[in-house]
Amino acid sequence: MTESAPAGVLICDDQELMRVGLRMVVDSQPDLTVVGEAGDGASAVEKAVALRPDVILMDVQMPGFDGIEATARIGAALPDARILIVTTFDLDEYAYAALRAGASGFLVKDAPAEQMLVAIRGVLRGDAMVSPSVTRRLLERFVIGAEPVDRGRLDALTERERDVLGLLAKGLSNAEIASQLYLGESTVKTHVGRVLAKLELRDRVHAVVFAYESGLIRPGS
Structure with missing residues (x-):
């Protein structure tokens, strides 16, 4: 019986130290592997289209256009792309904008490695049930005034x-x-x-x- 290939992960973050940390977490797992890194929005879109990773970890604040714009552009080019937004705060208004742009969920940057892996695997399964209570609080806070x-x-x-x-x-x-x-x-x-x-x-x-x-x-x- 042939083992399935590990799922490919693209890491997009302008901080090299953050990319190194995420790579260590991902590459420590036999079912996951980092296929590329990007340090700005344009590079994130370019590498996503070229590499077609199974999941993308996307920082919000990056040089050039930000992670929200990158998410929207990747979603337009790759409708099946699975994107996890990496935010500084769990109620970051940018996370809500990213969900509307097509992201499948979000992580906080200081989340434990175990939580990150659960989120990544959740997105890979397609259920994307990442921190549902936090997602609900986020929507309750930012949905007021949004275009219906x-x-x-x-x-x-x-x-x-x-x-x-x-x-x-x-x-x-x-x-x-x-x-x-x-x-x-x-x-x-x-x-x-x-x-x-x-x-x-x-x-x-x-x-x-x-x-x-x-x-x-x-x-x-």
């Missing part, structure tokens, strides 16, 4: 799917949603998949963003 999305898209969902989306947006796991709605966990997983497909959303993080921006969930609810 088309609420009509909610009409595509069944009542049960709306229930699932609402609970997902509050940071509940599939198991917690299953318990609250008296459903099997596999049924909840199916509902989540249908929600993402119907709303044309890439992952759970973007489902949370949509739930807040559509008004399905109100900040503080």
Whole structure:
């Protein structure tokens, strides 16, 4: 039986010391490997397109155009790109902008190595459930005043799917949603998949963003 190749990681940060630290964490794992580094936004986009890494760790503040612009450009060129924003603070307003630009989640720079690896592997699995409670607080803080999305898209969902989306947006796991709605966990997983497909959303993080921006969930609810 042939072992699968390790997942490729691109590290984008203007601080060399930070890149070295992230490389050490990533390369210490048998299922992950660093395929490249970038120190500014333009280089991040160029290397992402050339290397097509499985996941990208993106700093926000970099020379030239920043990590948010780089995220948007990479997303336009590579719609399936998985990007984790690396922020200084867990409620950094830039992190919210990055989620809207297409990032799949975010990390704080001083997060323990174990947490970083959990986040990277979560994004690789496609569920991108990175710090859901922090994601929820971030949205509650910054969604006020944001340009609303088309609420009509909610009409595509069944009542049960709306229930699932609402609970997902509050940071509940599939198991917690299953318990609250008296459903099997596999049924909840199916509902989540249908929600993402119907709303044309890439992952759970973007489902949370949509739930807040559509008004399905109100900040503080």
